Amino acid sequence: MYDRIKESFDEQGLMKTLNAKLVSVEKGEVKISCEFSEALTQQHGFFHAGVATSIADSACGYAALTMMPEDMEVLSVEFKINFMKPANTDKLIAIGKVLQSGRTLTICEGYVYDISEEKLICKMTATMIAVKK
């Protein structure tokens, strides 16, 4: 399961650009981290909302993919994300968790924490769809 996700993750140019790492893969749960750099900031010098969103989206998508048959792949239908605290941390940790998986649609929740995994920076709810490869 890890290999399936890792292979896809490594094909995402954006994850490389963000210097994001695939931390762990379990059935229904995927963790991705991203270290701070100047290249990822908004105008106040913290992580840009787009970085947190990108790794949360990938974490949710891959969490959904762990529930899907091998001949399917995953696309994001939509997501909603609330930003709760400023993302001033040395590392973002995004955790995607499957809330409900169906044959076509999978609903996931994404949590982005600071480096201590204690401060919840943002919270996503995402709808993912399984499509034939």
Added chain:
Amino acid sequence: MYDRIKESFDEQGLMKTLNAKLVSVEKGEVKISCEFSEALTQQHGFFHAGVATSIADSACGYAALTMMPEDMEVLSVEFKINFMKPANTDKLIAIGKVLQSGRTLTICEGYVYDISEEKLICKMTATMIAVKK
């Protein structure tokens, strides 16, 4: 007005990393573009959803900022985005438009088009908040 937005835009390390450009600034409407590169892809070689989302978020935030007094700045409270078509284009064009502006909160809509500005790739609704500098 353009200068105010441009100055902030240039401080966003992520916009530089994505090679995003501030195209235009009008009262209540901001346009940002982003050229395709391998550095911005998901696993199928198209633009990652996170790229479209990042420039749409910035376009919405800056559109909101054009409605706010000079001593305020803008933060994203939350947004929701629907992905409608694969982002296989040479350039993404994100347009943020103010739907309703209040003293504290501003609601914006973000549209991300392909290079022709004809194919709507994704659609965002965002809530922005004005905060004292």
Added chain:
Amino acid sequence: MYDRIKESFDEQGLMKTLNAKLVSVEKGEVKISCEFSEALTQQHGFFHAGVATSIADSACGYAALTMMPEDMEVLSVEFKINFMKPANTDKLIAIGKVLQSGRTLTICEGYVYDISEEKLICKMTATMIAVKK
């Protein structure tokens, strides 16, 4: 097309309870109205957000249904709604419009106006799914 929607609308007990009316049905666009009564209020005596949401959801769902084959029906996958102005009006007018229709999923936008159809009270984006009857 009107008959197909009208028949389903009349089977919705909630629409009767809210005293909602099916105003018009066109391909990709459905309008539903709801007159004010004390039975539909929140604590300040205006329309409850739930009423605006219910008729916007129905308008979006039926707008989606106008794009689907006769042997399919529609279910709400998810929606997001922003409340922009207090719903203090004698009648709510909800308009559901298809933004993008696919074989499985249809994305709609819902607008709820006051009686004059000039004040935008709330704005919805909804994802609908086609299911076999």
Added chain:
Amino acid sequence: MYDRIKESFDEQGLMKTLNAKLVSVEKGEVKISCEFSEALTQQHGFFHAGVATSIADSACGYAALTMMPEDMEVLSVEFKINFMKPANTDKLIAIGKVLQSGRTLTICEGYVYDISEEKLICKMTATMIAVKK
């Protein structure tokens, strides 16, 4: 705290119309239930999405209100809700929980269960705002 919420709840005409009951009030968490009746259905005879949404919105709003000073009241800024299972149950149980509370904005999560409180029918994320009475 219960009295403050109960008084407001009793002023909501819609809660009476839906025959909804305020089940419990704790700091940061409010529970509302709603018994099935033909008056609350969609076209397949189950609870209409609008009913689940209405009680989830009220539960989230009141959960937020439990965190606010006595001279403030609460308004819904926006919410997003995913529908996961058909609402074919004798009673809906909505639980609103505060995820993050700030001076101006409070983020809540709403869960709507079936009568057994085991089947999660829908999941809401809501942004609430405190306003001076």
